[in-house]
Amino acid sequence: xxxxxxxxxxxxxxxxxxxxxxxxxxxxxxxxxxxxxxxxxxxxxxxxxxxxxxxxxxxxxxxxxxxxxxxxxxxxxxxxxxxxxxxxxxxxxxxxxxxxxxxxxxxxxxxxxxxxxxxxxxxxxxxxxxxxxxxxxxxxxxxxxxxxxxxxxxxxxxxxxxxxxxxxxx
Amino acid sequence: xxxxxxxxxxxxxxxxxxxxxxxxxxxxxxxxxxxxxxxxxxxxxxxxxxxxxxxxxxxxxxxxxxxxxxxxxxxxxxxxxxxxxxxxxxxxxxxxxxxxxxxxxxxxxxxxxxxxxxxxxxxxxxxxxxxxxxxxxxxxxxxxxxxxxxxxxxxxxxxxxxxxxxxxxxxxxxxxxxxxxxxxxxxxxxxxxxxxxxxxxxxxxxxxxxxxxxxxxxxxxxxxxxxxxxxxxxxxxxxxxxxxxxxxxxxxxxxxxxxxxxxxxxxxxxxxxxxxxxxxxxxxxxxxxxxxxxxxxxxxxxxxxxxxxxxxxxxxxxxxxxxxxxxxxxxxxxxxxxxxxxxxxxxxxxxxxxxxxxxxxxxxxxxxxxxxxxxxxxxxxxxxxxxxxxxxxxxxxxxxxxxxxxxxxxxxxxxxxxxxxxxxxxxx
Numbered sequence: 001x002x003x004x005x006x007x008x009x010x011x012x013x014x015x016x017x018x019x020x021x022x023x024x025x026x027x028x029x030x031x032x033x034x035x036x037x038x039x040x041x042x043x044x045x046x047x048x049x050x051x052x053x054x055x056x057x058x059x060x061x062x063x064x065x066x067x068x069x070x071x072x073x074x075x076x077x078x079x080x081x082x083x084x085x086x087x088x089x090x091x092x093x094x095x096x097x098x099x100x101x102x103x104x105x106x107x108x109x110x111x112x113x114x115x116x117x118x119x120x121x122x123x124x125x126x127x128x129x130x131x132x133x134x135x136x137x138x139x140x141x142x143x144x145x146x147x148x149x150x151x152x153x154x155x156x157x158x159x160x161x162x163x164x165x166x167x168x169x170x
Numbered sequence: 171x172x173x174x175x176x177x178x179x180x181x182x183x184x185x186x187x188x189x190x191x192x193x194x195x196x197x198x199x200x201x202x203x204x205x206x207x208x209x210x211x212x213x214x215x216x217x218x219x220x221x222x223x224x225x226x227x228x229x230x231x232x233x234x235x236x237x238x239x240x241x242x243x244x245x246x247x248x249x250x251x252x253x254x255x256x257x258x259x260x261x262x263x264x265x266x267x268x269x270x271x272x273x274x275x276x277x278x279x280x281x282x283x284x285x286x287x288x289x290x291x292x293x294x295x296x297x298x299x300x301x302x303x304x305x306x307x308x309x310x311x312x313x314x315x316x317x318x319x320x321x322x323x324x325x326x327x328x329x330x331x332x333x334x335x336x337x338x339x340x341x342x343x344x345x346x347x348x349x350x351x352x353x354x355x356x357x358x359x360x361x362x363x364x365x366x367x368x369x370x371x372x373x374x375x376x377x378x379x380x381x382x383x384x385x386x387x388x389x390x391x392x393x394x395x396x397x398x399x400x401x402x403x404x405x406x407x408x409x410x411x412x413x414x415x416x417x418x419x420x421x422x423x424x425x426x427x428x429x430x431x432x433x434x435x436x437x438x439x440x441x442x443x444x445x446x447x448x449x450x451x452x453x454x455x456x457x458x459x460x461x462x463x464x465x466x467x468x469x470x471x472x473x474x475x476x477x478x479x480x481x482x483x484x485x486x487x488x489x490x491x492x493x494x495x496x497x498x499x500x501x502x503x504x505x506x507x508x509x510x511x512x513x514x515x516x517x518x519x520x521x522x523x524x525x526x527x528x529x530x531x532x533x534x535x536x537x538x539x540x541x542x543x544x545x546x547x548x549x550x551x552x553x554x555x556x557x558x559x560x561x562x563x564x565x566x567x568x569x570x571x572x573x574x575x576x577x578x579x580x581x582x583x584x585x586x587x588x589x590x591x592x593x594x595x596x597x598x
Contacts, residue, residue, distance in 0.1 A: 032260070034256055039255055040252070041249065
C-alpha cells in the first residue's frame with residue numbers, strides 16, 4: 001500500500017514545473033502592477049521648501065505638497081495657550097500640542113480632513129480654528145478633532161526648519 | 171462536430187450549461203480532435219494568440235502613461251522609459267512584441283502556403299486570417315507613429331500620401347485622413363484612437379478564425395483529410411497544448427533575448443529624434459515587416475501604379491484558394507510546387523532586403539524582377555501548375571508514411587513492449 005502512495009518521479013517533475021511556471025508568471029505580472037505606483041518623477045517632487053518670513057501672527061498660508069494643501073499657521077499666544085490647556089481626556093484622538101508643533105508658534109499640518117478628504121476651512125467652527133464643510137468636523141487650534149465624524153487629528157507631515165525663515169516639508 | 175453530446179456532471183452545471191453552454195464550449199476545446207502528425211509549424215497559431223494578448227496587455231499599460239499630443243508625445247515616451255516603474259521593460263516588450271508578432275505571422279502564412287492550408291474547405295479561415303494580417307499592419311503602422319519621432323512623422327507622411335495617388339479625390343482623402351493640411355496633432359490623436367481600437371477588432375476576428383478552423387478541423391503535413399475521432403486524431407488537451415507550450419517557451423526565449431539584449435536592433439535610431447516637420451531624414455524606411463511591400467511600391471515607376479501594385483500584392487492572397495488549382499494540398503506531394511514555394515520565400519525575403527536599400531541602380535532592377543516574380547507566382551504559375559504538375563501518390567492515411575517505412579513498426583513494437591510488457595498488436 002505504502003509503495004503506491006509514495007510520490008513518483010513524474011509527480012515531482014509536475015510539481016517542480018508548476019512551481020517554476022507560477023514563479024515565472026508572477027515575475028511577469030509584477031512589472032504590470034508596479035507601473036501604477038508613483039513613478040520617479042512623482043517621487044522626485046516629494047519635498048517642498050517654503051519661505052515663511054512674510055507670515056504674520058494669526059495668519060495661515062496654504063502651500064501645495066504632493067498634490068495636497070499644507071496649512072502653515074503662525075499661531076497667536078492665545079491659541080498656543082488654549083491648545084496646551086486642553087485636557088487629553090476630552091480628545092477623541094489624544095495628542096499633546098507639544099507633540100504636534102515642533103515650534104509652538106508654527107503649526108504645520110496636512111490640510112485634508114481625516115474623514116473623507118475635503119479641505120477644512122480656517123477660523124471657523126466651534127473652536128474658531130478649522131471646520132470641514134463636507135460633513136461637519138470641528139478641529140481645534142492644534143488641528144485636533146473635537147467634534148464631528150472625522151476619526152483622527154489633522155495629519156502632521158514630516159517637516160523641519162531649515163533656518164528661521166524656511167520650512168522644508170517632506 | 172462529430173463528438174458525442176456533452177452533458178455536465180452536476181445538476182448546477184447542467185442548469186447553467188443549458189442556459190449558456192460555456193462548459194460545452196470548454197469541453198469542445200479540450201477534446202477537439204487534432205491530427206496526430208501536426209509538426210512544430212502548427213504551433214504558431216498559439217504563439218500568435220500569445221503575441222496578440224501580450225500586445226494588448228502591454229499596450230493597455232503604456233496608454234496609462236502616454237500622452238497623445240504633438241507637444242508631449244515624444245516626452246511622454248521618454249518619461250515611460252526613464253520614470254515609470256518598469257516602463258522601459260513594458261515599452262520594449264510592446265515594441266519588440268510587434269516584430270515578434272509579424273515574425274510569427276509570416277511563418278504561419280508560409281506554413282499555410284507550403285501545406286496548402288488555404289484550400290477547400292478552409293478558404294474562409296484563410297481570408298479571415300488575411301484580414302487579421304491587414305489589420306495588424308494598420309495597427310503596427312499607427313503604433314509606430316505614436317512616439318512622434320522623425321521616423322514616426324515621416325513614415326506617417328509617406329504612407330498617408332499614398333492615398334493622394336488616387337485620381338481626382340486623392341487630395342481630399344489625404345486631407346481627411348490628416349484632419350489638416352499635413353500630419354499634425356489631429357492625425358496623432360486619431361491614430362492613437364484607432365491604434366487602441368484595432369487590436370480588439372483583431373481579437374474578435376481571431377475568435378472567428380478559430381471558430382472557422384474548428385468546423386473542418388486542422389489541415390496536417392500530409393494534407394489529406396483525417397477521420398475525426400479515430401486513431402488518426404488526438405484530443406487538443408493535453409497533447410497539442412503541451413506541444414504549443416513547448417514551442418511558445420522557445421519563442422519567448424528569442425523574444426526576451428531581443429527585449430533584454432538588443433531592444434533597439436529592429437527599430438530605427440532616427441525615431442529617437444523628435445518629429446520635425448521641416449527636416450526629412452535622408453533615408454526613410456518602414457519597419458522591417460512592411461519592407462517587401464515598400465519595395466514593390468518603389469519598383470513601379472508611376473505614383474498610382476506603385477500604390478496599386480502594393481495593395482494588389484496583399485489582396486491577391488485573398489484569391490489564392492481559387493488561383494491554386496491543384497487538388498493536392500501538401501507541397502510534400504507536389505515536386506514542382508515545392509521548388510517554387512522556396513523561390514517565393516526567397517523572393518519575399520529579397521524584396522524585404524531591397525525595401526531597405528535606396529531605390530537606385532541594381533537595387534531597383536532587382537526590385538522589379540522580384541516584383542514581377544511575385545505576381546507571376548500567384549497569377550500564372552499556380553493556376554497552370556495545378557493543371558500540369560504530376561503529383562506524387564497520396565497515402566491512404568496520415569499514419570502510412572510513418573508506418574510504411576521499413577522496420578518502423580517493429581521498432582515501435584519493441585519500444586512499446588518495454589513499457590507495457592504485453593501484447594501491442596492492437597496499436598496498429
